[in-house]
Amino acid sequence: MSAGAATLDRRPEPVRRPPLVPSGVLGMLVFIFTEVMFFAGLISAHTIVRSQVAGQLWPPYGQPRLPVEETAFNTLALLASGVVLVLAWFAFRRDANGARIPLLLSILLGTVFVGFQGVEWVALLSEGLTMQSSTYGGFFYLIVGTHAFHAVGALGALVWAFYRLDREMLTANQLATVSAFWYFVVLVWPVLYWQVYL
Amino acid sequence: MSRGWVVALAIVLIAALPDVALACPVCFDARDENRQAFLATTAFLSLLPLGMVAGAGLWLRKRAREVDAEREERGEE
Numbered sequence: 001m002s003a004g005a006a007t008l009d010r011r012p013e014p015v016r017r018p019p020l021v022p023s024g025v026l027g028m029l030v031f032i033f034t035e036v037m038f039f040a041g042l043i044s045a046h047t048i049v050r051s052q053v054a055g056q057l058w059p060p061y062g063q064p065r066l067p068v069e070e071t072a073f074n075t076l077a078l079l080a081s082g083v084v085l086v087l088a089w090f091a092f093r094r095d096a097n098g099a100r101i102p103l104l105l106s107i108l109l110g111t112v113f114v115g116f117q118g119v120e121w122v123a124l125l126s127e128g129l130t131m132q133s134s135t136y137g138g139f140f141y142l143i144v145g146t147h148a149f150h151a152v153g154a155l156g157a158l159v160w161a162f163y164r165l166d167r168e169m170l171t172a173n174q175l176a177t178v179s180a181f182w183y184f185v186v187l188v189w190p191v192l193y194w195q196v197y198l
Numbered sequence: 199m200s201r202g203w204v205v206a207l208a209i210v211l212i213a214a215l216p217d218v219a220l221a222c223p224v225c226f227d228a229r230d231e232n233r234q235a236f237l238a239t240t241a242f243l244s245l246l247p248l249g250m251v252a253g254a255g256l257w258l259r260k261r262a263r264e265v266d267a268e269r270e271e272r273g274e275e
Contacts, residue, residue: 017262017265017266017269018265018269020258020261020262020265021258021261029254033247033250033254036246036250037243037246037247040242040243040246041243043239043242044239044242044243047235047238047239048232048235048236048239050235051229051231051232051234051235052229052232052235056231
């Protein structure tokens with residue numbers, strides 16, 4: 001045996017620490033980090049453009065007003081969805097089957113939010129607010145549409161989690177990963193509502 | 199007054215001489231609202247990633263301590 005090999009043999013085994021964060025959750029957190037910066041860019045651009053409008057007339061003259069009150073109610077549905085998902089997580093840790101109803105309720109509340117946003121878009125389009133009608137319309141559809149795109153993706157992930165839960169194949173790490181995505185969708189919305197609607 | 203103090207005073211005076219250079223054509227506007235918006239969004243976009251990285255670092259440190267405490271309780275090295 002060579003001297004080098006003998007030295008290697010005497011080296012202590014490295015201490016193996018269990019992973020601090022499951023790989024799926026870590027990957028989702030990195031993804032959320034990039035998405036937060038993406039939305040921050042959109043919000044910043046919106047803030048600058050809004051500040052440049054002459055006379056601070058926002059929405060611009062001739063453009064329809066956004067349904068502030070109705071969307072506030074819709075915001076509550078989305079926030080409730082996030083709270084119910086937290087309950088689903090705690091229920092899952094006690095007994096996986098106990099998470100079925102709260103997880104389903106969270107999906108339903110999220111679907112109500114996305115559905116109402118769709119109805120709102122149809123109404124606004126009929127009132128003349130389009131991507132091309134003004135920077136106001138452009139920013140509205142860009143910011144709210146991007147959020148809706150994320151919401152649909154996160155809802156798909158929740159439905160996938162429910163499917164696996166129904167077949168007793170869902171792991172805690174999988175639920176934590178998809179939940180992190182939904183929490184992002186839920187928590188970023190009040191900021192967007194404040195910036196775009198108010 | 200020592201030579202060092204004279205040099206330091208001279209540097210301070212020279213530093214105070216130049217006026218604000220508004221070189222960026224989009225970062226300056228006569229309207230206060232627009233200037234405030236540029237300042238606010240610059241601060242927002244600068245501090246947000248730093249805050250997130252710092253938050254993630256603190257959370258990971260807390261998590262590492264929790265994991266180490268659990269391992270000690272179980273008598274693992």
